Amino acid sequence: MTTSAPASPGSPRSDARRHELAEFLRSRRERITPEQVGLVRGPRRRTPGLRREEVAQLSSVGVTWYTWLEQARDIQVSVQVLDAVARALLLDASERAHLFALAGSLDPAPPSTCPTVTPSLRAMIDQLGPVPACVQNSRYDILAYNAAYGRLFGDLDATPAEDRNCMWLAFTDPQWRAAVVDLPGTHRTMAAKFRAAMAEHLAEPAWKTLLARLEGASEEFREVWARHEVIGQGAKSKYIRNPYVGLLHVEHTNLWLGPAQGARLVAYVPLDEETRERLERLRDLASDGTAATTG
Template sequence: MSSVETPVAAPARSASEPPAPVAPGRPHAPDVRRQELAAFLRSRRERITPEQVGLPETGRRRTPGLRREEVAQLASVGVTWYTWLEQGRDIQVSGQVLASVARALLLDPNERAHLYTLAGAAVAAPGQECPSVTASVRRVLDQLSPLPACVLNSRYDLLAWNDSYRKLVGDVEALPFEERNIVWLLFTSEEFRSRFLEPDAAALTVAARLRAGLAEHVGDPAWKSLLSRLRQASPEFEAIWQRHDVAERGSGSKGFAHPVVGPMRMEFTNMWLGQRLGTRLVTYTPADEETEERLARLAAL
């Protein structure tokens, strides 16, 4: 007579945790993203000691770091659910629960963003907490005035800028975070487009550079969200996007049309701040004496 194993009751879930997924009938090989997620979670868990998170030491441990049940306890999620997440199971997870796991594992901003990407969850909109925009970078931006300068990532999100850049292109600080993106503004804001001498050419170039950058971020939720919004909001962008044109990011020249001081020709230079995120400080310098004089007038406004 065969014996029947009594199932163990699953641990209670927190209110924020999604319903526990049903175990698959037969194992399937996880995809590369889930394998990376599993390895990343294990590596972060194994580097933390109980003392670091206020847990009592319980004697000798067979493996370094925290146990899975301890991470689940700290994150207020079920042990079974967290175990399946760390095993790379194909389960759904919300940003709220990922935030709890990130806090439990003491992840820094770069690690937190990596966790969200691997889990296929939407990354928070870029803002003042971007790890590449340090206090030193902000000081450099201020010291560069009257030269306009800004910080962009590979997705062309505007992460920071100085007062000269704001005067040059308009009050970007008044925009919602999700609209502080060069590509979005060039294809959806007539006011922003009016600040360029050749707005159509600028739009073509930035779309081609975005297409080239996408190769390194295929499947990234933040990129997918931006592209979906652009393709729905702008038929012009959709038509350009279907051409599959690509262009490398680099230094060059650009023409601006300020409503008060007039047209200006500027040389722009990229200075890279973060290789993984493609974050760069972009500075604009006058291409001729006339622009230099008008830039001085711009600074005095």
């Protein structure tokens, strides 16, 4: 598989992105009325939407600089300025993501919700049973899961929503840790994958908060984190000591729902007939609530 190199300044790709960014900003500016942003409409106003100087004022940036941006000039754009412009133009989550993508920058304040988890995707996850499946983002937050996954490492339903993160659970939760057969190896692998993914999110508060929590709560994490190891995502067979149905031999596999470091569907596919039968039992126990009090 081949990947494209990022566009260099002055390249045709870079020029195309700047012009697309300019047209996008202009279209968003022209759709907003002065009243929407607390400005008074003058009697001689002919400009559709906002004027450039009004957007500049609302964003606390220079009028000349903003004009150059809409003229597709080859200028440097900071994420702070892009954030201010996005707020001034009242961009929704999709428009904001498009703005930062066109500018080739990472959003310093990405939306807390994941638009990838649609009702149809949730229904598909449920229908994958008895195969345990969930949706994770690149930070290992568990965004959605089916009944079998909810009981794969313990009782995920009983876990506070803010703690439903695989990194946090693998290093701090007793049930989760007891279910992992090769805990030291898993810790090293997860930390290496987390470090590789974090390279694109170093300035994001949510990533820094999770890292600080892990470093404060787990000496094991501090030790493996100090190794500075990195590894990419990939399929891997593993054993899980499930507290309800016994030992499981599964293949951990990823289905990417967007860019390679974005959200992904994670499934644990059985590798032998005994595991398949045990996962069916686990699905049934989880569905009727028995697993919550079993074992």
